[in-house]
Amino acid sequence: MAVDAVIAVACLANAVIQSIVNERFFWYMPLVAGAASAALLWRRRYPFWVTQVVGVCTIVQAMTGALGDLPPAQLVVTYTFAALCPPKERLIAAAGTFVGVMLSVGVPQEKVLNLGLVGIAFTAAYALGVGARARRDRIAMLEERAARLAEGQVAAATRERERIAREMHDIMAHSMSMVVIQAEAGPVAVRTDPDKAEEVFDTISETAREALAQLRRALGVLRAEEGGASRRPPPGLEALPALVDDVRHAGLEATLEVDGEPRPVPSDLAVTAYRIVQEALTNTVRHAAADQVRVRLSWRDGALDVEVRDDGRGAFGGGGGGAGLGLVGMRERVAASGGELAAGPGPGGDGYRVTASLPLA
Numbered sequence: 001m002a003v004d005a006v007i008a009v010a011c012l013a014n015a016v017i018q019s020i021v022n023e024r025f026f027w028y029m030p031l032v033a034g035a036a037s038a039a040l041l042w043r044r045r046y047p048f049w050v051t052q053v054v055g056v057c058t059i060v061q062a063m064t065g066a067l068g069d070l071p072p073a074q075l076v077v078t079y080t081f082a083a084l085c086p087p088k089e090r091l092i093a094a095a096g097t098f099v100g101v102m103l104s105v106g107v108p109q110e111k112v113l114n115l116g117l118v119g120i121a122f123t124a125a126y127a128l129g130v131g132a133r134a135r136r137d138r139i140a141m142l143e144e145r146a147a148r149l150a151e152g153q154v155a156a157a158t159r160e161r162e163r164i165a166r167e168m169h170d171i172m173a174h175s176m177s178m179v180v181i182q183a184e185a186g187p188v189a190v191r192t193d194p195d196k197a198e199e200v201f202d203t204i205s206e207t208a209r210e211a212l213a214q215l216r217r218a219l220g221v222l223r224a225e226e227g228g229a230s231r232r233p234p235p236g237l238e239a240l241p242a243l244v245d246d247v248r249h250a251g252l253e254a255t256l257e258v259d260g261e262p263r264p265v266p267s268d269l270a271v272t273a274y275r276i277v278q279e280a281l282t283n284t285v286r287h288a289a290a291d292q293v294r295v296r297l298s299w300r301d302g303a304l305d306v307e308v309r310d311d312g313r314g315a316f317g318g319g320g321g322g323a324g325l326g327l328v329g330m331r332e333r334v335a336a337s338g339g340e341l342a343a344g345p346g347p348g349g350d351g352y353r354v355t356a357s358l359p360l361a
Helices: 002-021 029-042 047-063 072-084 087-106 109-192 194-219 237-249 267-288 325-336
Strands: 253-259 292-299 303-310 340-345 352-359
Touching (some): 002 029, 029 072, 047 072, 047 087, 072 087, 072 109, 087 109, 109 194, 237 253, 267 292, 267 303, 267 352, 325 340
Antiparallel strands (some): 292 303, 303 352
8 A cells, every 4th residue: 555655746846747737737637647647556456447447537637638748647647457356357457548639639639649669668568568467377376385385295194194103003903912812821721731832932933023124124124225135014914824824833723725716916906805805814813812814816807805703702802893993993904995894793693704805996
């Protein structure tokens, strides 16, 4: 507002000085020039209407001969409507300005020679306004792009945190369950079967080391200087036999069955299948009080079906249908792969069964 007030005062002073120099200072001239200059105070809020008010005042000054060679207020509103008006209003204002310039310069015959100078001045004012609008639009576009980029970064960070949380839950829940079970069996084995005790402690050691390696991968703390040899890929379908062996060492009768012809699958889908089996076996070991558990992979034309079924007491820990975080994580993994997951009591209400269908396409 302060800048526009200074511009308005400068335009009024210029109009008065030009009328005095041209010896055309009439009593109404300050009123007309003052109205045109005062309208500039609202040029940013109402550019189209201010352009009309200033245009009328400029034509009145031109018709009475009180207008100088260049109307400063009209130049200012030309810049303003070029910078701020929408396309339709900008076109109307430009046409009106052209007509007004022709009337202001053409009617007083002595000013016809100034047409080239006036045309250049108005063209420059309009071009400056267009440049200002383009710069403002570009800034808005860059700000929007930066906002979208920031939103994308936040979303990516959120997805990464969720991925790490799922990985850590799956790793810790399974590995620590195996360690706890083996550790509880260790003292008994020490007293009754030293060879079995040695095997138990070896299993604890291997399980803990594998959990540590998987945690390091999940958290992304492997350094480049550690070399490529230490960078093992995340576990996939080829690691399922070892996973079933871990459960077997924990005292359950665990089996792995494969139907159909195995085929290469994307690494993310293989990890999803592995984590589903891992979480289901972990829940069986921790909560189901089961004696037997069966893992079954069924290869179909367009999908891989995964089933984990035990003969335990049903819903894990009384959770009823998988209210635990582990099953939530499994559902998220399967949904991200475009598949379907179901968890609930087995046929006839015996035991518990987790099934997932993962599309191979």
